Amino acid sequence: MILPKYSLGIGDRFGRQGRAQLAAVVQAGARGVEITPVWNKSNREHVITRTSPESVRAEADAAVSALDWRRPYFVDADHITLKTVDPFIGASDFFTIDVTDFVGRPAPEPDVQNFVARYRRYAARDVIPGAPTASPDDIAATARKFLPAIREAGAIYQRVEAAKGRGRFVTEVSIDETDQPQTPADLFFILAAIASEAIPLQTIAPKFAGRFNKGVDYMGDVAHFEKQFGDYIAVVALAVREFDLPANLKLSVHSGSDKFSIYGPMAHALRQHGAGLHLKTAGTTWLEEVAGLAQAGGAALTLVQKIYTQAHARIEEVCAPYAAVIDIDRRRLPSPETVRSWSGADYVAALHHDQHCPAYNPYFRQLLHVGFKVAAEMGAQYLQALDAHADIIGPLVTENLLERHVLAVFGEVAVPR
Ligand SMILES: [Zn+2]
Numbered sequence: 001m002i003l004p005k006y007s008l009g010i011g012d013r014f015g016r017q018g019r020a021q022l023a024a025v026v027q028a029g030a031r032g033v034e035i036t037p038v039w040n041k042s043n044r045e046h047v048i049t050r051t052s053p054e055s056v057r058a059e060a061d062a063a064v065s066a067l068d069w070r071r072p073y074f075v076d077a078d079h080i081t082l083k084t085v086d087p088f089i090g091a092s093d094f095f096t097i098d099v100t101d102f103v104g105r106p107a108p109e110p111d112v113q114n115f116v117a118r119y120r121r122y123a124a125r126d127v128i129p130g131a132p133t134a135s136p137d138d139i140a141a142t143a144r145k146f147l148p149a150i151r152e153a154g155a156i157y158q159r160v161e162a163a164k165g166r167g168r169f170v171t172e173v174s175i176d177e178t179d180q181p182q183t184p185a186d187l188f189f190i191l192a193a194i195a196s197e198a199i200p201l202q203t204i205a206p207k208f209a210g211r212f213n214k215g216v217d218y219m220g221d222v223a224h225f226e227k228q229f230g231d232y233i234a235v236v237a238l239a240v241r242e243f244d245l246p247a248n249l250k251l252s253v254h255s256g257s258d259k260f261s262i263y264g265p266m267a268h269a270l271r272q273h274g275a276g277l278h279l280k281t282a283g284t285t286w287l288e289e290v291a292g293l294a295q296a297g298g299a300a301l302t303l304v305q306k307i308y309t310q311a312h313a314r315i316e317e318v319c320a321p322y323a324a325v326i327d328i329d330r331r332r333l334p335s336p337e338t339v340r341s342w343s344g345a346d347y348v349a350a351l352h353h354d355q356h357c358p359a360y361n362p363y364f365r366q367l368l369h370v371g372f373k374v375a376a377e378m379g380a381q382y383l384q385a386l387d388a389h390a391d392i393i394g395p396l397v398t399e400n401l402l403e404r405h406v407l408a409v410f411g412e413v414a415v416p417r
Pocket of ligand 1: 079205
């Protein structure tokens with residue numbers, strides 16, 4: 001099972017927008033931009049929304065059949081660990097193995113020394129793109145930091161392979177939620193370790209420099225990001241050659257959505273290197289639902305005002321699982337009273353990610369982004385509102401995904417020449 005060169009990891013908190021999301025991929029295809037949809041949902045999200053992995057499979061299959069999609073598509077068990085993988089095995093054919101918790105655990109020193117002996121040939125010359133010569137001590141430091149994590153990835157991979165069979169699913173390894181970005185040399189030796197675990201890796205999600213906060217733009221040095229992104233692409237290509245990893249191995253960017261300022265540089269680097277990309281980016285589908293409900297007005301507007309009021313009252317609780325990927329200045333949040341006085345247009349203006357609009361409030365947006373727990377608890381009431389206003393919400397979801405994400409990243413890249 002091979003993941004094509006350009007793929008998009010779309011997520012959907014409440015399982016109602018699969019068709020609208022796939023419509024964006026279909027419309028991109030009509031413009032010559034060919035990408036593969038991958039529906040992903042993490043265990044963390046399933047717990048909060050009280051859904052099961054089967055629901056994602058059902059949503060993807062229903063969308064595919066409704067739109068008569070005849071090309072490949074996948075269902076991704078996102079950020080799974082040995083503890084959480086089992087319920088995903090039946091419904092998924094893409095597994096994002098998350099070993100962040102094992103990064104930095106002590107590695108046995110004999111293993112470290114064996115690793116250095118095996119790979120010290122890469123220490124002699126400036127072979128690793130973007131990295132100065134990695135000394136044997138550097139290789140040892142990388143091994144000490146990452147070997148236990150890669151061993152764990154091997155154990156998780158084996159668990160899935162035993163159940164599904166080799167070649168019957170796509171494997172990603174994610175280390176994007178670590179404290180520090182990896183260096184190009186780290187990434188190179190991590191890929192060496194993954195190859196020695198015999199994991200047929202198709203995508204790798206490293207941690208990039210800068211902040212990838214949920215639903216808002218990239219925060220960091222864009223020029224530095226572009227250099228790092230290009231270096232990582234070159235490292236992946238070298239590792240494929242040196243370690244006999246799958247030829248389609250590519251980077252996976254867990255964007256947290258809406259990283260508009262780096263989309264251009266990413267597209268540029270992909271074109272320059274002829275590289276593929278897996279981009280996970282549909283988290284804001286839930287915010288398009290909120291925007292659509294606000295726009296609908298009446299009881300739907302009241303509902304999304306209530307969601308904000310409750311998220312605001314429970315800010316510690318709703319932010320806690322996402323603490324590493326949000327920055328909310330609480331003094332700059334509108335009060336619930338203010339939000340209750342807003343029209344639908346006021347609400348949408350504060351929420352809509354338009355950095356040129358003076359009414360746009362990124363703190364309001366981030367709090368709502370993590371506030372989906374409140375909507376999940378509303379259960380049928382929230383889902384019925386989505387169904388009642390599907391004609392407003394669906395086109396918002398499709399247009400947002402197509403115009404602001406798919407075409408921005410892949411528009412100039414994934415086209416026949
Ligand atoms: Zn991630």
